[in-house]
Amino acid sequence: MEDTAIQSLDAFLQKVPYVRFLGMRVELAGDEMTAVLPFQRTLIGNPILPALHGGALGGFMELTALAQLSLAQPGRRVPKTIDITIEYLRSGRAQDTYARAILRKVGRRVANVQVEAWQDSRAQPIAGLTGHFLMRNED
Amino acid sequence: MSDFNTAPLPERMLMAPHADALGLSLVSIEKGRGTMSAPWREELVGDPETGVIASGVVTALIDHTCGLAINSAMGELTPIATLDLRIDYLRPAAPRTGVTAEAHAYRLTRTIGFVRAEAWDVERGDLVATAQAAFMLNTRAQPLKG
Numbered sequence: 001m002e003d004t005a006i007q008s009l010d011a012f013l014q015k016v017p018y019v020r021f022l023g024m025r026v027e028l029a030g031d032e033m034t035a036v037l038p039f040q041r042t043l044i045g046n047p048i049l050p051a052l053h054g055g056a057l058g059g060f061m062e063l064t065a066l067a068q069l070s071l072a073q074p075g076r077r078v079p080k081t082i083d084i085t086i087e088y089l090r091s092g093r094a095q096d097t098y099a100r101a102i103l104r105k106v107g108r109r110v111a112n113v114q115v116e117a118w119q120d121s122r123a124q125p126i127a128g129l130t131g132h133f134l135m136r137n138e139d
Numbered sequence: 140m141s142d143f144n145t146a147p148l149p150e151r152m153l154m155a156p157h158a159d160a161l162g163l164s165l166v167s168i169e170k171g172r173g174t175m176s177a178p179w180r181e182e183l184v185g186d187p188e189t190g191v192i193a194s195g196v197v198t199a200l201i202d203h204t205c206g207l208a209i210n211s212a213m214g215e216l217t218p219i220a221t222l223d224l225r226i227d228y229l230r231p232a233a234p235r236t237g238v239t240a241e242a243h244a245y246r247l248t249r250t251i252g253f254v255r256a257e258a259w260d261v262e263r264g265d266l267v268a269t270a271q272a273a274f275m276l277n278t279r280a281q282p283l284k285g
Contacts (some may be wrong), residue, residue: 017184018193020161042160043201046218047143053157053222057201062195078186081194085225 009033009076012067016078022056024063033071035064037097037117044094052092054127057117061086061099061129065113068101069133079111079133090126095119097126109135142189148216152207161199163209170214171244175200178237190234194268197258198226200240201270208242209274210249212252217277219252224272231266232260240268252276 006028013026022043024041037043037060044052062084065093069079099117115129116122143154149165152158152175161183165173177183177192177200185193201222208217232238240258256270 015187016193017182017187018195021182021193022195030226039170042156044156045158047154047156048218052276053199053202054224055195055202056157057200058198058224059193062198081228083225083227084194084198085223086198087223088221091220111263122209 002074003115004074005031006070009071012029012070012078016063019063020060022060022063024060031071031132033068033100034114035058035060035067035099035101037093037099039097049091052093052094052097054086054088057088057092057127058084058086058099058129059125060097061115061117061130064099064117065101065133068103068113069106069135071113072103072106073135077129077136079135082110082131082132083133084131087128088126089132092117092126093119098122107125113136146258148207151216151245152203155203157199158203161196162252163200163203166239168207171208171212172241173204174239174241175204175209176237176239178259179235180192186231189231190235191231191241192224192238194226194228194265197228197238197240198224198231200238201256201258201268202272204240204242205244205256205270205272207277208244208254208256209247209252212244212247213276219277220275221250222273223273224270226268226270228268229266236260238267247276250276
C-alpha cells in the first residue's frame with residue numbers, strides 16, 4: 001500500500017468528527033480495508049432486543065464507502081454522497097460490526113460503491129449499502 | 140424516566156440510546172405522520188472544511204422519523220424493522236445548521252409499511268434530502284436469529 005493512500009485514509013478518519021462520534025476505525029491488510037464499528041451503548045436503536053440503530057449502521061456503511069474511496073483517490077477532497085440505498089437483512093446485535101466496500105466503478109465525476117456489513121459471519125451479512133458519490137478535485 | 144416498554148410513543152422515540160446520543164427531538168406527531176429534528180453539534184460534522192452535519196446523521200434521523208410515522212399510523216406500539224431505505228441527498232445542509240425530517244406512512248398492509256420522508260435545514264420547502272422506505276411490521280424479538 002502506498003504511503004500517500006494510507007495518509008489519505010488516516011486524514012479522512014482523523015478529521016471527520018462523525019467518524020469519532022460513531023467510534024469507527026479501520027484495519028488494513030495490504031490494499032484490503034475492513035472497517036470496524038466497536039459496540040457501544042449509544043449505537044442501540046431498540047433497547048429491548050437489543051438491536052443496533054439502522055441509522056447508525058447506515059452511517060457506518062456510508063463512512064466505509066468514503067474511507068475506501070479516500071484510499072483509492074489520495075489527495076482528493078472527501079466525495080459528496082449523492083444517494084444511498086440501504087438493505088437491512090438481519091437485526092444488528094449488541095456486538096462489534098465489520099464492513100467492507102467494493103468500488104464497482106470510480107469514474108471521473110461519480111463513483112458507485114457497494115458495502116456489506118456483518119457481525120459473527122461474513123457469509124451472513126446484517127446489512128448492505130449501495131451508494132453514488134460525487135468525486136471532487138482539489139479546488 | 141418511565142420504562143421503555145410502557146412509555147407513550149413520543150417519549151419512547153426519544154429513549155432509544157442512539158436517538159438520545161444524536162440529541163433528536165420530537166417536533167410533531169399525528170396519525171401516520173411524524174416530524175423530528177437533529178441539532179447541529181461539532182461532533183456530528185461530516186465535512187470539517189464546511190462544518191456541514193454528516194449525512195449519516197440525516198440517515199439516522201430519517202430512519203427514526205419513519206419509525207415514528209409507522210407507529211403513529213398503527214396506533215399501538217409494535218416492533219418494526221427497516222427492510223430498505225433509499226435516500227437522495229439533494230444538497231448539503233447549511234453549515235452549522237441542524238436538520239428536520241417529516242415522514243408519512245402512506246400505506247400499511249398486514250406485514251409491510253411504506254413510508255416517504257423529506258428533510259430540510261432552514262425552510263420546509265427547500266429540501267436537503269428525500270427518502271423512501273419499507274418496514275416489516277409486527278416483528279417479534281428474535282435476538283439470536285441467524
